[in-house]
Each structure stands twice: as C-alpha cells, then as structure tokens.
Amino acid sequence: MLGAGGLVAVNVYASAHETSGGNTVKQSPQGGTGQAAASEASTIDCPDVGSRLQQVPDQARAEVDRELAALDSQVSEAYQRLQSSTRAIQQDYSFAKNVIIVPLKDKRAATIDRISIAIGRVGNKPQGLKALAACTLRASGNQRDTGGNQNGREQGQENGQGQEQGNGQGQPVNGGQAGNGPVAADFVDITSVKPNVTPPRGSQQASRGSFATQCGVNENKLYNSDNVIVAPGVDNGAHHTHDYVGNQANDAFADNDDFAGGDTTCQNQGDKSSYYWPVLRLQDGTEEFDAEQQGGGAEGNAGKILTASQVTLDYVGNASSKVVAMPKFLRIITGDAKAFTNGTTNANAAWSCTGFENRQLTDKYPICPEGSSLVRTSKFQSCWDGQNVDSANHRDHVAFADPKTGACPSGFKAVPQLVQRLVYDVDAPSLNDSGQFSPFYAVDGFPEQMHKPITDHGDFVNVFDEQLMSKMVQCINTGRQCQ
Incomplete structure (x- = not known):
C-alpha cells in the first residue's frame, strides 16, 4: 500500500520558476521562501504524448503503443518514489527535482525518441515530441483548466x-x-x-x-x-x-x-x-x-x-x-x-x-x-x-x-x-x-x-x-x- 496515512506533504518548490535542464519546479503559492507550506501536497504533471500524435502508421502502431505504455509506467514509478520520499524531501526540497523529476525526464526523452524513430521508419517522423519529455511537480489541490473543448464536455456539464x-x-x-x-x-x-x-x-x-x-x-x-x-x-x-x-x-x-x-x-x-x-x-x-x-x-x-x-x-x-x-x-x-x-x-x-x-x-x-x-x-x-x-x-x-x-x-x-x-x-x-x-x-x-x-x-x-x-x-x- 502506498503511503497509507496521508497525502504527501512535502517541500518540493524551489524559487519561482527555477529550471534545471528544462524541468520547471513551480513556485510555492505561499511566497518566496522556495518551500511549500506543510499543508501542500504534490503530484507529478507530465505532458500527455499520446494525445499529441496525429498519425501513426499501422506498421508502427504496436511498437508505439508499447512505448506509450512505458511512459505511463515511468510516471507511475516516479510518483511512487515521490510518495515514499517524504522525509528526504522535507529535509532537502531539491531532492524531488534532482532524484525524481530530472531522471524521469531522461527516461521519457529516450522513450519519446524511440516513438519518433518507430514512426519515422515507415512514415513522416513527428516533430516537437522532445519538448514533451520534461515533467513538473505541482500542488495537488488546484485544478488547471486549459480551456477549449476538443471532443470534451457536452453542454449542461x-x-x-x-x-x-x-x-x-x-x-x-x-x-x-x-x-x-x-x-x-x-x-x-x-x-x-x-x-x-x-x-x-x-x-x-x-x-x-x-x-x-x-x-x-x-x-x-x-x-x-x-x-x-x-x-x-x-x-x-x-x-x-x-x-x-x-x-x-x-x-x-x-x-x-x-x-x-x-x-x-x-x-x-x-x-x-x-x-x-x-x-x-x-x-x-x-x-x-x-x-x-x-x-x-x-x-x-x-x-x-x-x-x-x-x-x-x-x-x-x-x-x-x-x-x-x-x-x-x-x-x-x-x-x-x-x-x-x-x-x-x-x-x-x-x-x-x-x-x-x-x-x-x-x-x-x-x-x-x-x-x-x-x-x-x-x-x-x-x-x-x-x-x-x-x-x-x-x-x-x-x-x-x-x-x-x-x-x-x-x-x-x-x-x-x-x-x-x-x-x-x-x-x-x-x-x-x-x-x-x-x-x-x-x-x-x-x-x-x-x-x-x-x-x-x-x-x-x-x-x-x-x-x-x-x-x-x-x-x-x-x-x-x-x-
């Protein structure tokens, strides 16, 4: 069982929009101390690669599906690491970025590269996927709305x-x-x-x-x-x-x-x-x-x-x-x-x-x-x-x-x-x-x-x-x- 007993309450935020190799760590809404308040819980926010794919040739579909599934597994494993590292993160807020978020980006970059290669062998290689490798830590209590409605909500909801x-x-x-x-x-x-x-x-x-x-x-x-x-x-x-x-x-x-x-x-x-x-x-x-x-x-x-x-x-x-x-x-x-x-x-x-x-x-x-x-x-x-x-x-x-x-x-x-x-x-x-x-x-x-x-x-x-x-x-x- 993961983290039974409570949400992860961690100090995961560095200074405002601090980046490391393209990995943004969002500023705490509590101010400029560089640390989240103890009441803030965090989760991992990664761009959804699968939703950005417009064309996948039939010959590449099986390999691409496996790699997309690998991306989901990587995020799941990173989240489990986040939950189990509460003490280390409380002692050093950079732990989450250096030990969880940066390695996750590296794994995702390699997987995304394999997706691009698989599609490129039999069709046009997709552009811009590398930018989707970086993930962030974000507070878990605030819903982000991207706006728009592509195949989304129906009226009345x-x-x-x-x-x-x-x-x-x-x-x-x-x-x-x-x-x-x-x-x-x-x-x-x-x-x-x-x-x-x-x-x-x-x-x-x-x-x-x-x-x-x-x-x-x-x-x-x-x-x-x-x-x-x-x-x-x-x-x-x-x-x-x-x-x-x-x-x-x-x-x-x-x-x-x-x-x-x-x-x-x-x-x-x-x-x-x-x-x-x-x-x-x-x-x-x-x-x-x-x-x-x-x-x-x-x-x-x-x-x-x-x-x-x-x-x-x-x-x-x-x-x-x-x-x-x-x-x-x-x-x-x-x-x-x-x-x-x-x-x-x-x-x-x-x-x-x-x-x-x-x-x-x-x-x-x-x-x-x-x-x-x-x-x-x-x-x-x-x-x-x-x-x-x-x-x-x-x-x-x-x-x-x-x-x-x-x-x-x-x-x-x-x-x-x-x-x-x-x-x-x-x-x-x-x-x-x-x-x-x-x-x-x-x-x-x-x-x-x-x-x-x-x-x-x-x-x-x-x-x-x-x-x-x-x-x-x-x-x-x-x-x-x-x-």
Whole structure:
C-alpha cells in the first residue's frame, strides 16, 4: 500500500520558476521562501504524448503503443518514489527535482525518441515530441483548466465546475485510504448545486428514437487493469482496474477475432460489444483481491470495489439529423483518465444523484441526500469520420455533436450515441471523530491523478452484429423506443 496515512506533504518548490535542464519546479503559492507550506501536497504533471500524435502508421502502431505504455509506467514509478520520499524531501526540497523529476525526464526523452524513430521508419517522423519529455511537480489541490473543448464536455456539464468548496486548505484532508486522494474538497453537497443541464433543441430532421441493451452490472466480476484500446498487448496498461460488461473476452491481448468469438453478458446475443469503465471503490480499509497488485493497491487504488446497482446502456439519436450505422469494431473513449494533469480539454465526467440529475458535476463528487443514490453518466461521441474505427490518439476519428444544434463537424456522420448510466447505493462520506470525512468513495485512476472526479471516463468497442445494428438505426430514425 502506498503511503497509507496521508497525502504527501512535502517541500518540493524551489524559487519561482527555477529550471534545471528544462524541468520547471513551480513556485510555492505561499511566497518566496522556495518551500511549500506543510499543508501542500504534490503530484507529478507530465505532458500527455499520446494525445499529441496525429498519425501513426499501422506498421508502427504496436511498437508505439508499447512505448506509450512505458511512459505511463515511468510516471507511475516516479510518483511512487515521490510518495515514499517524504522525509528526504522535507529535509532537502531539491531532492524531488534532482532524484525524481530530472531522471524521469531522461527516461521519457529516450522513450519519446524511440516513438519518433518507430514512426519515422515507415512514415513522416513527428516533430516537437522532445519538448514533451520534461515533467513538473505541482500542488495537488488546484485544478488547471486549459480551456477549449476538443471532443470534451457536452453542454449542461460545464456549470458544474463552479461548485467549489475551496482548494483543500483549512479543510479536513486525509488523502483517502492509499494517501493519494480524494480529499474533502473533492466533494460537494448536490443540493447546493444549481440545475445546469440544457438539452439541445431538436430540428424537424432529428432522430428521436432510442435503443436499449441490457448487459448486467458485472455480476461475473470480470476485472483487469488492461486497456485494449490505448495499450493493446500491454499488461496493466491502464494502471487502474476496470469493470467489464458485455464481451467477456476483453483483456490487453484481445483482437477483433477474439471479440467476434467472445461470450457476452448482454441479453440480446447480437450485442457482443465491450463496455468498460474504472471501478468505484469505498476506501474503508477493505483489502480487495488486487490489494498488493499493480493497478490496484500497489498503485494507490485501494478499498472495497463497489458493484453498480444498475447499469443502463441506451443509444439515442441526433438533434439535427438521422443516424447511420456504426462500423463494427469502432472504438470510442469518452473523458480523460489524466484530466487532472492534462486539463479539461477532453474531460467528460458527469456525477450526480438520483432525483437531482438536472445537476451534473465534472470536478466534484456529489454528496447525495438520504434516499438518493450516486450516478455516473458517460455520453459518448456520436459523430464518426466515416472511415476509421480508431485513430492515432484514439479521439480524432470521432467527435461530439455541437451542443447547441446537434450538428456534426464537417465531414463527420451522426451515429447512435451511447449513453452509459451507472447507479451506486453508497453512503455519503461523513465527518468522523478526527474531524475528517470518512469513508471516501473514489474512482480508480492513474496514481498521480489523485483520484480526482474529473478523471472519470468510459470505453466502448462496438461488436453489434449487422442485423441488430440495422434495427437500432431504424428504431432511432423512426422515433421508436426499442431493445
């Protein structure tokens, strides 16, 4: 277990914007002493190389995927070193920079160079990747917003970001069971949030029907910390544990033939799609099966895995046009597992409570009133480029429709939109005798992401058979509700 007992409270900041070989160490917000106050916790912030890749030739894809996974492992290992070096950092604030951040940059530079070489052998060598090697230490309590919205939030979710309760200073902070979050400031009373959901207006050409598929709640307890979309062929490519419903063949090594031949938990056997998402845990001291494993407790994902009491998977239409069939084996990721350090460009988290779903939160976990259950909603991209089932950064082949009009970007076609809704019967955290919230619930994530709610995300691989997909499209376009 990593750092059980509290967040890393370290003196990690040198003088303002001091650099060493391109490695910036950000100034403490407390002033010019060159040291962070004891209440400040830190994490590691590295540029996301995978999101910057525009073209990866098929011949280089496997090697590039392995190297991208290596970058994630390097950050995870550096973060673990940061957590275990509290005493050394308190004694010498330059320890973190010299012993953790600088060596991390060197490892990343070598890995990024291998990515460039692999792509350059069979295509145009990417430019500018070397600048992404350097990482920084940053305070863990302040969310950075990069602005923009490339395949990111949908309308009606943005206002939820304004429900702040401070940055954690002066509030009870215990950092969760594994010491890397969440904290009290990550939670907000849902009843204090103003309604913020405004659906787009539908035109006369809108496709108003829906199609529901029922695939269970992961009663089979199929878990792994792989991600076949972003890290195929790599064990523990996600560095956190996923729930799986639908296709039961999904692991890091599954290919399209495995998906086509896999069993499915869906009631309609024509749907062999794979639906997966990071597990939700109650950080109550429970040691799960993965308590000592990578992806689990060894990387800060600790506590009792909660099974959703309800999972609904609905496909809906487009507000401005009819929809066309999704291609088989289309892969879609919605949200960003690294949104805490990447910024909110691709964030698409939506947290709420039953009875309050006109109030959606992106960067807070809701505290639900008695009798109300926790809800996680993921609305997937519903515009397809008409050619590709995946793309180099796993985003460019799909897009969100315009939040106001429902129109797809130029060159994209509207496809049925997957709306995934997960309901959990979980007690709200409450203040314990030590003046701290307990127990926390939190979504699994990369260890350096501090279990922030904004990192919630969902993954989907379409494995509908042609006949059932055709039925779905017909139902949606004719305004019927089908299953």
